[in-house]
Amino acid sequence: MTPTEIQDLADRICSILISHAAHGLATSSLVGMGEITLRDSLIVAAAATGAQIKQAWVLKREVLPAGWSDSAVDLIVYRQGNQGAMKEVGGVELKWWRQEDKGNASNRRRDLIKDFIRAASLYPAMDDFTFVALLSTEVSWTSTTTTTAADARAMGLLTANGSKVWNLKKLSNSPGVKGSIKFLNGKVPIPNIFHSKLLSTLELHIASGRSAFAKVWLVKKPQNTRFLTTQEISDILQ
DSSP, X not given: OOHHHHHHHHHHHHXXXXXXXXXHHHTTOTTTOOHHHHHHHHHHHHHHHHHHTTOOOEEEEEEOOTTOOXXXXXXXXXXXXXXXOEEEEEEEEEEEEXXXXXXXXXXXHHHHHHXXXXXXHHGGGOSSEEEEEEEEXXXXXXXXXXXXXXXXXXXXXXXXXXXXXXXXXXXXXOHHHHHHXXXXXXXXXXXXXXXXXXXXXXXXXXXXXXXXXXXEEEEEOOTTOOBOOHXXXXXXXX
């Protein structure tokens, strides 16, 4: 895929996720909206991009990559290669924040960072892209990302524009980063460094004050990076 085609797919995912938010706000069912519905929307967005660029993609939800023992990836896009072999084009990790309590904000931070690490781990097996997609209410985003504590640096990488570098050793004082590494240890290869870039964002504002937005980040593990060793992970978790 070209950069323009990757951008188009990110924009389509954003558009369809925010449309679900609009429906949820209109019917007062935002809290009850399930991730199964949102995963279905990823299929629709990817199919539309595939049709646009004339690619007969095969789209699969909830795929467990080889060697992983963590939960499945929400969407994997495949193309049919030589002699019918299936080759991975890209993958998407999806998060949906509908709770607005500050008390659970640290868990939301950890779980989103975990998806970024998973996407970076997945990237070498993909031909073109790995995305992290998020649908959130404005209140949930603010209560989760606005912190002056040890997670502030990691949240700064999430909220900023442009390409950002995540060095997990240097971020190891962040509870969200450390908690993610602890959770993924032994289940998924954990990169020492990865890059993220916010590709697309759409906001929905209503006069009553209820609002939501969708975001899609491109996540890459550069070729000159590696996966953390067992000892390095142990040192981080001390």
